[in-house]
Each structure stands twice: as structure tokens, then as C-alpha cells.
Amino acid sequence: MLMGKQSWVFQNKPVIAATGVTGGPFEANGKLAADFDILHDDLWIDEDSYEKAHRVLIEEACETVLKKANLQEEDIHFFIAGDLINQITPTSFSARTNQIPYFGIFGACSTSMEGLALASFMIDHGGAKNIITGSGSHNAAAERQFRYPTEYGGQKPPTAQWTVTGAGFALVKENDGTDENCPVTVSATIGKVVDMGLTDPFNMGGAMAPAATDTILAHFKDLNLDASYYDLIVTGDLGEIGRNTSYELLTNAGVKMDKEKYQDCGLLIYKEDQPVNSGASGSGCSAAVLYGHLLNQMKKGKYKRILVVATGALLSPMSFQQGESIPCIAHAVSIEMP
Amino acid sequence: MRFVRFSAILICTGLLFGCGTKGDDTKKSELALIKTTNPSPSVLDHRTEKNVDMAEGIKEEIQNYKEIYDAAIIKGDKDILVAYKVKHMYRFQMKKIEKDLKKKLEKKYPDEKFTISSDYKIFLEAVRLQEKMKNPDFSRKEANKKLQDIIKLQQEMT
Amino acid sequence: MSSKQKKKTPEQQKYDILQKKHETKRPVLKNCLRAFLVGGIICTIGQAITYFYIYFFNFTEQTAGNPTVATMVFLAMLLTGFGVYDHIGQYGGAGSAVPVTGFSNAVVSAAIEHRTEGLVLGVGGNIFKLAGSVIVFGVFAAFVVALIKTILINWGVL
Amino acid sequence: MLPMFFWAFIVGGIICVIGQLLFDVGKLTPGHTLSLMVVIGAVLDGFGLYEPLIDFAGAGATIPITSFGNSLVHGALNEAERHGIVGVLTGMFEVTSSGISAAIIFGFLGALVFKPKG
Numbered sequence: 001m002l003m004g005k006q007s008w009v010f011q012n013k014p015v016i017a018a019t020g021v022t023g024g025p026f027e028a029n030g031k032l033a034a035d036f037d038i039l040h041d042d043l044w045i046d047e048d049s050y051e052k053a054h055r056v057l058i059e060e061a062c063e064t065v066l067k068k069a070n071l072q073e074e075d076i077h078f079f080i081a082g083d084l085i086n087q088i089t090p091t092s093f094s095a096r097t098n099q100i101p102y103f104g105i106f107g108a109c110s111t112s113m114e115g116l117a118l119a120s121f122m123i124d125h126g127g128a129k130n131i132i133t134g135s136g137s138h139n140a141a142a143e144r145q146f147r148y149p150t151e152y153g154g155q156k157p158p159t160a161q162w163t164v165t166g167a168g169f170a171l172v173k174e175n176d177g178t179d180e181n182c183p184v185t186v187s188a189t190i191g192k193v194v195d196m197g198l199t200d201p202f203n204m205g206g207a208m209a210p211a212a213t214d215t216i217l218a219h220f221k222d223l224n225l226d227a228s229y230y231d232l233i234v235t236g237d238l239g240e241i242g243r244n245t246s247y248e249l250l251t252n253a254g255v256k257m258d259k260e261k262y263q264d265c266g267l268l269i270y271k272e273d274q275p276v277n278s279g280a281s282g283s284g285c286s287a288a289v290l291y292g293h294l295l296n297q298m299k300k301g302k303y304k305r306i307l308v309v310a311t312g313a314l315l316s317p318m319s320f321q322q323g324e325s326i327p328c329i330a331h332a333v334s335i336e337m338p
Numbered sequence: 339m340r341f342v343r344f345s346a347i348l349i350c351t352g353l354l355f356g357c358g359t360k361g362d363d364t365k366k367s368e369l370a371l372i373k374t375t376n377p378s379p380s381v382l383d384h385r386t387e388k389n390v391d392m393a394e395g396i397k398e399e400i401q402n403y404k405e406i407y408d409a410a411i412i413k414g415d416k417d418i419l420v421a422y423k424v425k426h427m428y429r430f431q432m433k434k435i436e437k438d439l440k441k442k443l444e445k446k447y448p449d450e451k452f453t454i455s456s457d458y459k460i461f462l463e464a465v466r467l468q469e470k471m472k473n474p475d476f477s478r479k480e481a482n483k484k485l486q487d488i489i490k491l492q493q494e495m496t
Numbered sequence: 497m498s499s500k501q502k503k504k505t506p507e508q509q510k511y512d513i514l515q516k517k518h519e520t521k522r523p524v525l526k527n528c529l530r531a532f533l534v535g536g537i538i539c540t541i542g543q544a545i546t547y548f549y550i551y552f553f554n555f556t557e558q559t560a561g562n563p564t565v566a567t568m569v570f571l572a573m574l575l576t577g578f579g580v581y582d583h584i585g586q587y588g589g590a591g592s593a594v595p596v597t598g599f600s601n602a603v604v605s606a607a608i609e610h611r612t613e614g615l616v617l618g619v620g621g622n623i624f625k626l627a628g629s630v631i632v633f634g635v636f637a638a639f640v641v642a643l644i645k646t647i648l649i650n651w652g653v654l
Numbered sequence: 655m656l657p658m659f660f661w662a663f664i665v666g667g668i669i670c671v672i673g674q675l676l677f678d679v680g681k682l683t684p685g686h687t688l689s690l691m692v693v694i695g696a697v698l699d700g701f702g703l704y705e706p707l708i709d710f711a712g713a714g715a716t717i718p719i720t721s722f723g724n725s726l727v728h729g730a731l732n733e734a735e736r737h738g739i740v741g742v743l744t745g746m747f748e749v750t751s752s753g754i755s756a757a758i759i760f761g762f763l764g765a766l767v768f769k770p771k772g
Binding site: 277 | 504505508511515519520581588589590592593598601604605612626
Binding site: 522524527528531532533534535536537538539540542543544545546547557561562563564565566568569570573576577578579588589590591593594595596597598599600602603604605606607608609610611615619623626627629630631632633634635637638639640641642643644645646647650 | 655658659662663664665666667668669670671672673674675676677678679684685687688689690691692693695696697699700711712713714716717718719720721722723726727729730731734738739741742743746752753754756757758760761762763764765766767768769770771772
């Protein structure tokens with residue numbers, strides 16, 4: 001149901017019944033290794049290209065979801081997913097494997113929440129009973145597409161971020177009361193594209209911060225809430241710079257919130273001593289952290305209500321070379337324990 | 339992982355320098371580029387008084403250059419090879435010094451054919467040749483052939 | 497840069513200032529020191545290889561440049577292939593990008609990266625993806641410079 | 655000979671610092687920086703300034719990419735001396751060919767042997 005200008009409220013409270021999270025070697029050394037279902041110790045995952053390895057990450061995450069939920073592919077009505085690679089081939093190819101009717105979506109690193117919002121909306125309105133949604137990214141595949149070959153010795157500035165190798169997928173289900181102790185989606189706010197004229201592709205956090213701020217403010221306004229309603233507001237992949245910038249923007253806009261409450265997936269996933277500069281990024285970042293770590297924390301009772309704001313930078317290497325600035329977007333989904 | 343990477347670098351550099359210093363016979367010629375050797379001029383031609391005098395004369399001429407600190411002179415049948423080292427701070431003007439010296443020598447000894455080089459390699463080969471000539475078995479013909487080789491080397495400048 | 501700045505709306509400019517405050521500054525001094533160190537070491541290794549070729553092969557200072565460059569390119573290929581060069585690059589910045597090893601790294605990394613797309617379209621088509629612009633601008637600039645100089649010499653200006 | 659190592663280190667290091675400043679202060683991409691440095695090398699040789707630098711610093715001047723521009727100009731000028739103005743076109747790669755051909759050959763061999771480590 002539409003509420004305010006750009007938000008949905010899900011009255012039937014769709015359930016996130018099961019999740020599957022896969023990761024690569026760098027994530028295995030990270031802070032949240034325990035929250036991954038499958039971790040690979042090799043970026044290639046026994047495939048002969050990074051893109052194929054990327055596909056495997058997504059496939060395995062989906063399989064894990066099905067296994068945990070005790071369902072077959074035929075029981076799933078739709079598959080809503082996307083990734084960062086040209087024409088989202090890794091996701092489309094895994095849709096070829098699982099043969100579930102498929103919506104391919106692209107929202108850069110905001111894909112995970114775009115998918116979750118759409119899936120929740122469809123289930124809330126009876127459009128489906130079971131949907132698998134999520135997103136993934138692969139460090140080397142993204143690196144070679146957006147920047148340089150992985151072995152190229154280009155120096156990354158301290159503003160750069162490290163693309164997560166990983167995928168996070170979730171089964172969103174009609175709330176029929178059978179799933180206890182499972183988080184539910186309550187509302188979602190769809191963001192608009194915000195462009196503050198930044199052009200440095202090595203400073204995504206700074207470019208995306210206004211989009212995150214815009215969506216959070218819209219969410220509060222549409223639903224008539226303030227920050228105190230949530231136990232945690234977590235952004236997708238703003239990194240250190242983006243987090244500090246958007247926190248200041250929010251403060252300037254009159255939002256009062258403890259900085260501890262305002263976290264970022266890109267800062268949660270890796271240890272401080274891992275060489276990731278400003279933090280993690282990639283569409284797999286918010287997906288893997290939310291569907292792994294954050295939902296586990298919610299089930300343990302650490303958080304009751306969280307707002308997940310996944311941010312995406314909608315650039316391509318070509319648009320950057322043609323001198324365009326970086327347009328950004330953010331989508332927010334509110335998740336609660338019943 | 340870090341350690342493996344680091345040791346890979348170490349091994350590579352080790353190999354590099356290992357190759358560079360193999361063979362530790364400390365003949366004079368092997369140190370010719372590091373130390374000032376200042377070899378006395380040699381004459382491959384008939385060791386007539388005139389030829390020896392001329393070689394000494396060239397040597398003196400060169401010693402007048404404050405930019406030059408080491409010189410090897412070989413007088414062959416037809417050619418005179420003059421190899422010298424330029425003090426480092428004057429290497430910027432190396433080409434000019436070379437031209438200048440050549441002009442001066444050709445003016446002083448108009449009948450001779452000079453090959454002048456500040457190249458380390460030419461110097462090294464000149465010293466090596468002088469070393470060989472100390473061996474009485476080393477024939478004059480061979481020496482002259484070697485001298486021609488050095489001159490050829492000097493001319494292929496790419 | 498200034499023309500880009502003008503196109504920004506006042507709101508964007510205001511954000512730019514706010515964002516700059518949080519942006520981690522590039523440690524220019526530290527980067528320069530590291531670039532100096534890494535670049536210097538690479539050039540010193542190059543010098544060692546040059547002397548290696550002068551000592552043990554028939555190369556003069558002038559001609560030893562070619563095998564030296566080829567050797568450095570080869571070493572950079574090994575380091576790139578073993579996944580070391582990108583770490584050197586992150587540490588050394590321009591210190592490892594500006595020497596010819598960086599050129600080699602650009603060529604080799606593009607080649608091995610695109611191996612997955614096949615030898616002809618992948619490796620062949622992408623090998624100069626990064627280094628191509630260096631060749632294009634080098635050749636064109638050299639053409640212009642050489643043309644001007646040749647014309648000036650022909651006119652007798654130089 | 656020994657001062658040569660010292661000056662190779664210093665001059666090579668300084669050229670790299672110029673590159674680093676173009677990266678960090680000029681905010682240029684590596685591609686822009688290296689292209690610019692090659693052009694600088696070519697122009698310096700046009701004024702006859704690069705050869706003395708090579709005499710002075712050896713590998714400190716021949717290893718940085720600026721020497722690529724220098725040797726391109728050199729090849730062109732040498733050929734132009736012999737064949738006139740057409741030589742500018744034909745002599746371009748005379749001197750530089752070793753670096754480029756080595757890069758191509760080793761790049762190709764590398765692609766056959768290595769896999770990117772990521």
C-alpha cells in the first residue's frame with residue numbers, strides 16, 4: 001500500500017523465511033566469516049572465468065536458501081535479482097540454471113533492497129507466495145569491468161572501496177503464521193536518483209551519501225517516524241567517508257541519532273587491518289551482511305527493528321570517461337522481528 | 339601469503355645480483371669500471387720511439403682535461419683507440435667533450451685515424467685487451483683484430 | 497577542472513565543500529617518498545642489469561639499453577603473473593607505474609586478464625587496452641617533434 | 655661507475671615523484687599521466703635535453719617511460735637524416751622496437767602461462 005510520496009507499507013508483513021550467503025577468500029578473513037553459509041578459499045571457485053565464479057556464488061546461495069527452507073525450485077514463483085556485471089549475466093545465467101520465472105533488476109549496489117522491496121510488495125498483494133531475491137558481486141569481475149585488470153599495479157587512493165566477493169539471497173514468503181522467529185518486512189521506501197556532481201569513481205561513498213540521506217529523510221517523512229523508532233539504521237556500502245558525510249547531512253536536516261546506531265555494511269564486513277581503504281562496496285555487500293550477519297543478530301534478539309538503506313552508484317566506466325558525474329540511488333526496507 | 343610474496347621479490351633480486359657478480363677473479367680489467375686504473379698507453383704497432391712518444395703525447399693531452407679522470411690509449415696499425423672516463427658531474431657535457439677532444443687530437447696528429455669514446459664498454463674492452471697483451475703468446479695480429487672489433491662496437495650506436 | 501566546477505549548481509557546490517571535509521586526503525608526501533624509493537630502486541636495478549650486459553656481453557652503454565629494457569619487461573611479467581606487481585603498485589604508486597616495468601605490467605596484466613575471452617579476441621584485442629594510449633601519444637608527439645626539428649634543420653634554422 | 659648507481663636512483667626517483675604528483679595533485683588517471691610523460695620525453699629530446707640526462711643518469715633516465723618518447727624521436731630523426739622528411743615516418747620504431755616487442759611477446763607468453771590472482 002502506498003504511503004506518503006514514495007513508500008510502501010506491507011500490511012501482511014511478508015516473512016524472510018530463509019537465507020543463503022556465500023563469500024570468497026577475502027570475506028573468509030573478515031569479521032563476519034561465521035555468518036556465511038559457504039566460503040570459498042579461491043576467487044576462481046574452480047571455474048575458468050571470474051564471471052562464471054560469480055554465477056556459482058549466486059547459484060550456491062540460492063541452493064542454500066532452498067535447502068534451508070526445504071523447498072524445490074518449482075515451489076518458488078519468482079526470482080528477483082541482479083548484479084553489477086554488464087547486462088547482469090551472472091544472475092541471468094543462474095536463472096537459467098534454477099528455471100524460476102525471473103525478474104532481472106539493476107540498481108548497482110542498491111539491487112539487494114530494490115529486490116527485497118519488490119518481492120515484499122508482490123507477496124503483500126498476493127502476486128506470489130514464495131520469491132527468492134538477492135544480489136551478488138565478485139571482486140575481480142567488478143574490478144576488471146569498472147577499473148583495471150586485477151593484476152594492474154594502479155594505486156588506489158584512500159577513498160577507494162573494495163568490492164565484496166559474495167552473494168546473499170533470501171526467501172520472501174507469504175506470512176501464514178508458520179514461520180516463527182523469522183524477521184518480516186514492514187515497509188519500504190524507493191529512492192530517487194540523486195546527483196551531487198561528484199565525478200571521482202574512486203570516491204563512491206562521497207557520491208552516494210546524499211542519495212542515502214534523501215531516502216532516509218523521505219522514509220521518515222512518509223511513514224511519520226523518526227530515528228528513535230529503529231534500533232539500527234544500516235546503509236549499504238557508503239564506507240567511512242560516505243557514512244560520516246551522510247551522518248552530517250542527516251544531522252543538518254534535524255535527525256537526532258546516536259552515531260553508533262548509524263552503521264554501514266561496508267564497514268561491518270571486514271576487519272580493520274584488511275587493506276580495503278574506505279570500506280567495502282558492491283551489490284553483494286549489503287546482501288551478504290543483511291541476510292547473514294544482521295538477520296542472525298535480529299534472531300538472537302540484539303535488534304528488533306532495523307532500516308536497511310542500500311545505496312548504489314549508477315555509473316559505468318564509459319559514462320565516467322565521457323565526463324558524466326555519478327548519479328546515485330538508495331532504497332530502504334524496514335525489517336522487524338514480529 | 340605476505341611472506342611468500344616478499345621472499346619471491348627477494349629471490350628475484352638475489353638472482354639478479356647473483357648473476358651480476360659471478361666469477362670473482364679480481365683481474366685489473368674486472369675492476370676497470372669501478373676503480374681508476376689509469377693504464378699506461380699501449381702500442382700494438384712496431385714499438386718505435388715515435389709511436390710510443392705519440393701515445394704518451396696523447397695521454398698528456400687528455401690529462402689536461404679536468405673533466406676526464408681515466409684514459410686507456412691503444413695505438414694499432416692504422417687506428418688509435420682513445421677510451422676515457424668522464425667525471426660524473428661533467429657527464430652532461432659528455433658529447434661536447436668528445437667532439438672537442440677529437441678535434442684537438444686530429445689537429446695535433448693529422449695523419450692518424452682516431453676512435454674516441456667515453457663509453458664504459460669501450461674502456462673496459464681496451465683494458466681487457468691491454469691485459470691480454472701482457473701475455474707474450476698473444477700475437478700482434480690477434481691484438482689488431484681485437485682492436486678492430488672494439489672500434490666496430492663503438493660505431494654501432496643505436 | 498574550473499569549467500566543470502562552473503556547471504555545478506549552488507546546491508552541488510555546497511555539498512562538495514561538505515563532502516571534502518570528510519574525504520580522506522591522499523597522503524601526497526608519503527606517496528611521493530614511496531614513489532621516489534620504489535622508482536629509484538627499479539632504476540638502480542636497471543642500472544645493474546645494464547652493467548651486467550656491458551660486462552658479460554658485447555653491448556656498449558648506448559646499446560645495452562635495449563636488452564636492459566627487455567629484461568626489465570620480462571621481470572615485470574613474472575612479478576605480474578605471480579600477483580606481486582599490483583601490491584608493489586599499491587605501495588609505490590607512480591614509482592612502479594612510470595618505469596618501463598609499469599608499461600610491461602599494463603600490457604601483461606591486460607593480456608592475462610583477457611585470456612578468458614580467447615587468444616585472438618581476448619589477449620590480442622585487449623593487450624594494449626591500457627598501454628595503447630602511451631604508444632599512441634608517444635608516437636604522435638614524436639612525429640610532431642621530429643617533423644618540426646627536421647623542417648627547421650632543412651631551413652637552416654638549427 | 656659507482657656514482658652512476660647513485661644518480662640512477664636519484665634521477666629515476668625524481669621522475670617517479672613527478673608522476674606521483676600528477677596522480678595525486680593533478681588527479682590524473684595512470685593512463686593520462688603516462689601519456690603525458692611520454693609526450694614530455696619526446697619534447698625534451700626535441701630540445702636535445704634528454705640525451706645528456708641519459709649520459710648523466712643512465713638507467714635513471716632510460717628506464718622511466720619518458721625515455722620511450724625520447725627514443726621514438728631519436729629513431730625518427732636518425733632516419734630523417736638519411737632519407738629526408740619521409741624518414742620521420744619510417745624511422746619511428748627503429749630504436750624503441752625492443753621495449754614494445756618485448757612487452758608484446760612476454761605479455762602473450764604470460765597470458766599462456768599465468769592466471770590473474772585477483
